Every structure is written in C-alpha cells, then in structure tokens.
Amino acid sequence: MAPPADGGTVVGKRSLTVAGHRTSISLEDAFWSGLRDIAAARASTVAGLVAEIDRGRGAANLSSAIRVFVLDHFRSRAPL
Secondary structure, three states: OOOOOOOOOOEEEEEEEEOOEEEEEEEEHHHHHHHHHHHHHOOOOHHHHHHHHHHOOOOOOHHHHHHHHHHHHHHHHOOO
16 A cells, blocks of 8 residues: 555544444544555455444544554564
C-alpha cells in the first residue's frame, strides 16, 4: 500500500452500521485505505471488518482500535 501524497493526514468521516446501529467513525485517509485493503483481502466488507474490530476492542475508543488494528496488520507483514 503506497502512502497518499498528503501523507494520509486528511481525516475522513464515514457512517457505518456496527452491531445493528449506525455510527460515525473519523479516520485519516491512510487508515481508511488500509482498512479497505484488509477487508478486500479477507473477502469482507469494511463494515464487517469494523464489526469484528468492535467486538474485540474492549474499552478502547473504536477509531483508536481501528488504527491499531490496521497498523498491527501491516507491521506483521513488513520485512524486518
């Protein structure tokens, strides 16, 4: 995944249905892009992947949990 020209710092807000209710999530464009890539690789939807993250996040803020999930995903695949 190549970083966006702006460094991924533009924040985009999206509305999704998670656990049966609508919620708005604000993430930097780079994280939205990463989330879409991961969902596509898993043959899932972004909403489905966010629901999975939501179920496992504990007390963490959902946006923060998504950022950590995306970061961990790509870090685990990066060569050392």
